[in-house]
Amino acid sequence: xxxxxxxxxxxxxxxxxxxxxxxxxxxxxxxxxxxxxxxxxxxxxxxxxxxxxxxxxxxxxxxxxxxxxxxxxxxxxxxxxxxxxxxxxxxxxxxxxxxxxxxxxxxxxxxxxxxxxxxxxxxxxxxxxxxxxxxxxxxxxxxxxxxxxxxxxxxxxxxxxxxxxxxxxxxxxxxxxxxxxxxxxxxxxxxxxxxxxxxxxxxxxxxxxxxxxxxxxxxxxxxxxxxxxxxxxxxxxxxxxxxxxxxxxxxxxxxxxxxxxxxxxxxxxxxxxxxxxxxxxxxxxxxxxxxxxxxxxxxxxxxxxxxxxxxxxxxxxxxxxxxxxxxxxxx
Numbered sequence: 001x002x003x004x005x006x007x008x009x010x011x012x013x014x015x016x017x018x019x020x021x022x023x024x025x026x027x028x029x030x031x032x033x034x035x036x037x038x039x040x041x042x043x044x045x046x047x048x049x050x051x052x053x054x055x056x057x058x059x060x061x062x063x064x065x066x067x068x069x070x071x072x073x074x075x076x077x078x079x080x081x082x083x084x085x086x087x088x089x090x091x092x093x094x095x096x097x098x099x100x101x102x103x104x105x106x107x108x109x110x111x112x113x114x115x116x117x118x119x120x121x122x123x124x125x126x127x128x129x130x131x132x133x134x135x136x137x138x139x140x141x142x143x144x145x146x147x148x149x150x151x152x153x154x155x156x157x158x159x160x161x162x163x164x165x166x167x168x169x170x171x172x173x174x175x176x177x178x179x180x181x182x183x184x185x186x187x188x189x190x191x192x193x194x195x196x197x198x199x200x201x202x203x204x205x206x207x208x209x210x211x212x213x214x215x216x217x218x219x220x221x222x223x224x225x226x227x228x229x230x231x232x233x234x235x236x237x238x239x240x241x242x243x244x245x246x247x248x249x250x251x252x253x254x255x256x257x258x259x260x261x262x263x264x265x266x267x268x269x270x271x272x273x274x275x276x277x278x279x280x281x282x283x284x285x286x287x288x289x290x291x292x293x294x295x296x297x298x299x300x301x302x303x304x305x306x307x308x309x310x311x312x313x314x315x316x317x318x319x320x321x322x323x324x325x326x327x328x329x330x331x
Contacts, residue, residue: 048108049108049111049112049115052112053112053115053116053119056076056116056119057119069127069128072123073120073123073124076116076119076120076123077120079116080113080116080117080120083109083110083112083113083116084113086106086109087106087109087110087113087153090102090103090106091106091152091153093152094151094152095154096212096213096214096215097213097215098154098215098216098217099154100154101153107153107155107157110149110153110155110158111155111157111158113149114142114145114146114149114158114161115161117142117145117146118142118146118161118165121138121141121142122138122142124138125138136169139165139168139169140165140169142165143162143165143166143168143169146158146159146161146162146165147159147162147166150162150218151214151215154215156218156221159218159221160221160225163202163221163222163225166198167198167225167229170194170195170198171191171194191233192233192234192236192237192248195229195230195232195233196229196230196233196234196251198226198229199225199226199227199229199230199233199255200226200230202222202223202225202226202229203222203223203226203258205222206218206219206222206223206226219266220266220268220271223259223262223266223268223271224270224271227255227259227271227274227275227278228274230251230252230255231252231255231256231274231275231278231282232278233248234248234249234251234252234255234282235248235252235278235281235282235285238252238282238285238286238289239285239289245286245289249282249286252278252279252282253282255278256275256278256279256282259271259272259274259275260272260275263275263325264325264328264329267329269322269325269326269329272321272322272325273322276318276321276322280314280318
């Protein structure tokens, strides 16, 4: 990496993009061997928030009988109030453009306050049922709080919590176990339509936000959720009835084309990779459905020989596509 940086700096100097004085200053600065630990510190802060909230959950679970529900809820409420008070006091207020706290710790206090808010409302509903049997309302309230905090404090981590809460309100499961079961989309057709509609709404909100200049840097987060939600729901329905799988095949094709364009617009490798993966899986399922009733007994041996070449060729093509994409977005 050091040699690469030196070559890059020398290239800038040879092209006349930097002066000789600037070139020497860059060389002397790099000779100090100073490196940033900003990423590492933020990672530890994030882990500390997760460990703290996990510790509270374990504490509640193991001492529920001795501590008491009112005491636990009171402590949670006090901690939430202190965190929000400190964050609001030191924030710059709502702005349409990207803003940051002067101290990065405050960003993680916002995350902590939102996670504790979700715990508080969930625990309150589970124990005392203030919303009755309307469990969706108990999900919608922390989701609304998270959206407000995400936009007010400009926090992407809180935004992911808000979108996850919105998906849960619609009825989508977001645990890894449920993802392995494809969120039971096949069992509930209405859930599949709701998932696609939610993904489309996230896309439309991103387009609208870009048009009015509202937190445009949030676009990648919304689009990432939209890509996964639409693609998973579509793929899960490609094994259903004829009319259903054809409809969702069209949805998946449209989604793949759209995110192909968007990945270049945002120069987002993550969108591009997952778009290819979902498109590849969907295309193979569609081909299997189309040729499922064809008798290949006469050429079965040929197909067995061609399958390894097909999968190897797919891997090679995947690598080529990734390299071309990286070359175009960095050109």
